[in-house]
Amino acid sequence: MREIGLRGLLALWAGKIAIRLSRLLGRGGSNLPGRLVRRIDPTLLGKLARQCRGGRIMVTGTNGKTTTAAMIASILGEERVVHNRSGANLITGITAAFVSQAGLLGSVAADYAVVECDEATVPLAAVEVRPDVLVVNNFFRDQLDRYGELEYSVARVRAGIEELAGQATVVLNADDPLVAHLGSSSPQALYYGLESDYPGLEEPQHAADAKFCARCGSPYRYTALYYAHLGKYRCEQCGDERPSPHVFLRDLVRLGPYGSRLEIVVPSGEVLGVELRVPGLYNVYNALAAASVGVALGVPPAQIEEGLGGFSSSFGRMESITIDGVTAFMTLVKNPVGFNEVIRTVLEDDGDKPLVIAINDKFADGTDVSWLWDVDFERLARSEAEIPFVVCSGIRAEDMAVRLKYAGMPPDKLLIRKDLGQALEEALRRTASGTLYLMPTYTAMLEMRELLQRKGYVRHFWEA
Amino acid sequence: MRDAKRTIEICHLYPDLMNLYGDRGNVIALARRAAWHGLTVQLSHVSVGSPVDFRRYDILFIGGGQDREQRIICRDFQEAKGSSLAEAVEDGVVLLAICGGYQLLGEYYQTSTGERLPGIGVLDVYTEAGDGRMIGNVVVESTLAGEPRTLVGFENHSGRTYLGPGVQPLGRVKVGGGNNGQDGTEGAVYRNVIGTYLHGSLLPKNPWLTDYLIARALERRYGSAELRTLDDDIELLAHNAAIRRAMSRPGV
Numbered sequence: 001m002r003e004i005g006l007r008g009l010l011a012l013w014a015g016k017i018a019i020r021l022s023r024l025l026g027r028g029g030s031n032l033p034g035r036l037v038r039r040i041d042p043t044l045l046g047k048l049a050r051q052c053r054g055g056r057i058m059v060t061g062t063n064g065k066t067t068t069a070a071m072i073a074s075i076l077g078e079e080r081v082v083h084n085r086s087g088a089n090l091i092t093g094i095t096a097a098f099v100s101q102a103g104l105l106g107s108v109a110a111d112y113a114v115v116e117c118d119e120a121t122v123p124l125a126a127v128e129v130r131p132d133v134l135v136v137n138n139f140f141r142d143q144l145d146r147y148g149e150l151e152y153s154v155a156r157v158r159a160g161i162e163e164l165a166g167q168a169t170v171v172l173n174a175d176d177p178l179v180a181h182l183g184s185s186s187p188q189a190l191y192y193g194l195e196s197d198y199p200g201l202e203e204p205q206h207a208a209d210a211k212f213c214a215r216c217g218s219p220y221r222y223t224a225l226y227y228a229h230l231g232k233y234r235c236e237q238c239g240d241e242r243p244s245p246h247v248f249l250r251d252l253v254r255l256g257p258y259g260s261r262l263e264i265v266v267p268s269g270e271v272l273g274v275e276l277r278v279p280g281l282y283n284v285y286n287a288l289a290a291a292s293v294g295v296a297l298g299v300p301p302a303q304i305e306e307g308l309g310g311f312s313s314s315f316g317r318m319e320s321i322t323i324d325g326v327t328a329f330m331t332l333v334k335n336p337v338g339f340n341e342v343i344r345t346v347l348e349d350d351g352d353k354p355l356v357i358a359i360n361d362k363f364a365d366g367t368d369v370s371w372l373w374d375v376d377f378e379r380l381a382r383s384e385a386e387i388p389f390v391v392c393s394g395i396r397a398e399d400m401a402v403r404l405k406y407a408g409m410p411p412d413k414l415l416i417r418k419d420l421g422q423a424l425e426e427a428l429r430r431t432a433s434g435t436l437y438l439m440p441t442y443t444a445m446l447e448m449r450e451l452l453q454r455k456g457y458v459r460h461f462w463e464a
Numbered sequence: 465m466r467d468a469k470r471t472i473e474i475c476h477l478y479p480d481l482m483n484l485y486g487d488r489g490n491v492i493a494l495a496r497r498a499a500w501h502g503l504t505v506q507l508s509h510v511s512v513g514s515p516v517d518f519r520r521y522d523i524l525f526i527g528g529g530q531d532r533e534q535r536i537i538c539r540d541f542q543e544a545k546g547s548s549l550a551e552a553v554e555d556g557v558v559l560l561a562i563c564g565g566y567q568l569l570g571e572y573y574q575t576s577t578g579e580r581l582p583g584i585g586v587l588d589v590y591t592e593a594g595d596g597r598m599i600g601n602v603v604v605e606s607t608l609a610g611e612p613r614t615l616v617g618f619e620n621h622s623g624r625t626y627l628g629p630g631v632q633p634l635g636r637v638k639v640g641g642g643n644n645g646q647d648g649t650e651g652a653v654y655r656n657v658i659g660t661y662l663h664g665s666l667l668p669k670n671p672w673l674t675d676y677l678i679a680r681a682l683e684r685r686y687g688s689a690e691l692r693t694l695d696d697d698i699e700l701l702a703h704n705a706a707i708r709r710a711m712s713r714p715g716v
Contacts, residue, residue, distance in 0.1 A: 141484075151530060211480055217536060219480075361709065367600065368618045373489030373665045395709070398702035402668050405698050406489070406496050416701065 004047045004106035011041035012106050015099035030084075030100075034092025037099055045091075046128040047106070048098040052082060054111030055297050056129055060122050060157055061137030061179065063338045064286040065089060067278065068137060069116040071290035075299060075307030082110040089118045091125060119153040122160030133296050134164065135171040135289050139178040140228060140337040141371070154178055161185045169296045171289060174245040175230040181214040183243060190296055192288040193245035194226055195265075196252050215240045227281055227344075228337040247292040249284060257329055257349050260284055264291050270301045274308045280345040282338065321457050326431050330438040332445050333357070334365070336374035339439075343380050346437055353387050355437045356427045358394040358420055358444035365441040369396045377407035384409055389430060391415045393423035394444045420447050471504040472681055475518070477526040477565075478537055479509050485620065487527030487562050489665025494523060497674050501691045503682075512540045518552035522681035528563030528663065531575055537568055538581040546584040553586045558681045559657040562666065566652070566659030567591040567623055576622060587652050587659050588630030591623040594644075598622075601710035602640030602662060604650045608676065614638070615650075615670050616706035617662025625661075627652055634660050639710040656680050669706055671699045 004012065018033035037044055049056055054076075059069045066087040073081045084097035094115055102108050117125045119139075126134070136157055141150050161170055162185055170186040173179045174193035183189035211229060212219055218237035225231035234241035250271065251263040257279045264272040264287070276287055287308050294304040321328045329346075333339045346353055361367050380387065381404070390413060392400040397418045405411050417423040420440075427436055440448050476491045491507070498505045510516050518524060529537065541549070553559060559569075567573040570589035573581045583590075597620060604615040615635060624644035627633060633643070634651025642650035643661070651660035658677075660666065667674040675691055682689035 151532065212536075217532075368485060368620060368663065370486035370489070370618055370663045370665055373486030373492065373668070374483075396705065398698065398705040399669070401698045402702045403489075406492050406668055411695075411698060414698070416698075 003051060004041075004044060007041045008044045008047055009106055011037045011044045012099055012102060013104075014040055015096065016104075019096060019100050030086070030088045030093045030096035031090070032092075033099065034088075034090075034094070034096035037095050038092065043128075045095045045098055046130070048082075048102050048108050049113055049129045051108040052110055052113040054080070055133060056113040056115070056131045057133045057135065057293055057297075058115045058117050058122070058125060058129060058131035059135045059137070059289070060117045060119050060160075061135070061173075062119070062140040062153070062335065064137045064282055064289070065116045067283060068135060068286040068289045069114050071286055071308060071311050072135075072293050073114045074311040075290055075294050075304050076112045076114070076297075077307075080111045081114050082108060082112070083114045084116055087116060089116045089121065091121050091128075094121075094125060094129070120156045122157050123163055126160040126163045131164070131168050133169045133171060133293050134161065135293060136173065136179045136182060137285065137289055138173055138176045138228075138230065138337075140335055141374075150178075154182075158182055158185055171292045171296060173230070173285065173289065174243045175226060175232070175285075177214050177220065177229065177233055177240075177242070180243055189243075190247065190292055191243050191245040192247040192285075192292045193242070193249070194224075194252075194284075194288075195245065195248040196250055213238060213240050227341055230285075247288060247295055249288060252284060254279075254281075254348060257345055262287060264288060266291065266295050266301060266304075268301075272301055272305045272308075274305055276308060277312050279348075280341050282341045321452060323428060323436075323452070323455075323457055325433050326428060326436050327434070328436045328438055330440070330445070330448065332442060333439045334441060336371055336376075339375040340379075342439060343376065347379070347383055347386075349435065351386070352434060353383075353437060354389055354427060354431050354435075355387060355439065356391045356393060356423050357400050358423065358438070358440040358448065359392070359396040359400045360394045360441050360444040360447075361396050362443045365443050369399045372399060372403045375403075377404055377409070380404075381408035384413065387413065389413050389415060389427075391417055391423045391427045393417050393420050394441065420444060421451055424448070424451060469504075470502075470682065470686060471506060472498045472522045472678065472685075473506045473508070473520070474498070474523045474525065475521040476507070476509050477524060478511050478529070478533075478540075479527075480511050481533040481536060482527040482529035482565055484528040484530065484563065485618070485663040486665045487663060490527070490560060490562070490667040491525050493665065493667035493671075493674050494525070494677065497671065497694065498678050500694050501675075501678065503678075510545075512536060513544065515544045515548055518545075518548050518557060519555045521552070521557060522685055523677060524549075524552070524557055524559040526559075526561045526565030526568075528565060530564070534564050534568060534573065534581060537564075538583075541568065541584050542582065550584055550586050553655060553657055556656055556684045558677050558684070560667075560677060561657070561659045562663060563621055563661050566661065567625065569657065569659050570625065570652075573623060586657060587654055588628035589625050589643075589652050589659070590628075591625040593622050594624040596622065598641030598645055598661075600640060600713045601706060602642070602650065603638040603707055603710045604635035604640075604642070604662070605638055606635030608634060608653065608658075609672060613672055614703070614707065615662060615666070615673060616703055616710065617660075617664035617666045617669070619661045620663065621661050625652070630654060634658055639713055656684070664706070669699060669702045671696045671703075
């Protein structure tokens, strides 16, 4: 009570009631409760956050925020962390997460705060939460209709870093030139990246966003390209190049959709061996980011290893669900780079790969479905022998079907079932046993979970 | 069939810079449909650097980009490619330009900071950044191919484009902002050049326009164009779904 004052207490209780009500109504929504709290006491978030004295960590960037934040929480110990784990990452969602986890008198028992934060929200959240560590994963084009331009996201994050002016350690992905360049605004940058001879891409993907020097605009020369525009780059014109990472991946064994085995070197020279139970190169990057946060906070290496090894999938990120003898992998798709990596990971698996792709175009999904044309579905079509069918679902099911037809997928393998329930039924009927892949956009994922949860296959995410 | 020996050369300009919002889907659609029509397709890319004789191509495509990229293209137009592009247009080359590419074909594009980027002036239009972006699904009615037909797409632009007497609009907006949110026009047409704000991608969901462009290109090179009848069931489903979706746009 002393920490938050009377006004704060009022806001806290109102918020707690609103959150409870919204759950009773069967929605996990945190936007309205958060807004209500901030209307009553706009300083409450700051007052709750500053009680986390072990460290406040903020995670931003286009892809991997939710997973990275969950990995960090796993390293620090779930019970010691306040965390907006459902991915509500605007200021209202962050506020609601703290409100729901604070005590009735406004005390926060957690040592740490792990806050996933939307790029555009970073400056505001930085002022209120005052993070000790700020992680920036990557910048890819995402939901451009919401913010206009990628440059805008980068500028917002840069403004946040400048706001913190040397008071926070900034953990940056050295392999993404747009991210690495933020280091110029921050003397205390800790870089992470890949140093293994991981076989890169044969050619740049269409979705790459930073093939030109962030400083002078000339084309970068890449000696290695891992995915999208992530790799080892150098500008021949002005000499701008990838900084040497302090925390890096030395060795990597990929295990298809089941995960990867990693060796991570930390600044002390120690080598961490991690059995990562989530798949794909994008999760390797998330793990490196989380390990770097551990390093920045002085967490012992063994605890980092254990935390990453004990981490299983976060909300909607390659979750596996068993449905009547079928193993369904559900993974969120939201932008070209993420979708490309999902395709790459799925194709690493042996055997038949039946797919359900559900594309919605509500606000949270991005209302423009043009991004589907930047996804490398041609790669999927080249492996069509392993793909018995694709059920296209969601509000923009037909757009998805057209995209696959033009990628070269035989039209007779394309089924349009706009209704998600029918799509799931159809796919399960055709998949007697084995594996099924579900690839929904954000709101389609919520709907799909709702359907599966009603049948008892998955839990409510706020219980997860 | 005689058409099988026919070749069509498609050139994608600045694919590494002007590639916002899936505009490359237009090139995919052109190449696929040309092949389905029995044509041999040659696809090439041209980016910043040395001059190119664009008259040798049949179809040119340029997509949208952000201000930073537009500045780079603008310089390349002035220094290397603008005059060749203008000559090719007069020669009847088919050219489709989307959003940022469309703006740079006009007289100029004035950004929100007041900076004026000169265009190459093959389209009698000019563009000035306005307050607020026009964002959302769009339906346009176009008489480009004779009978009125619909085009569906997605717009996302702060630039307001105004047409001069030297161009025709591509169509009238049924839903959406269009060129400038005021005069009800969308896009601009001059000879075989089409500039438009429609992403989506535009061509895959509007197969009639794709075939129109291919036909114009064949007429220029071979003097005649007879295209096959393709099965467009899935495309038309997507076209109609996009119309329904546009009708739910706020304010419609």
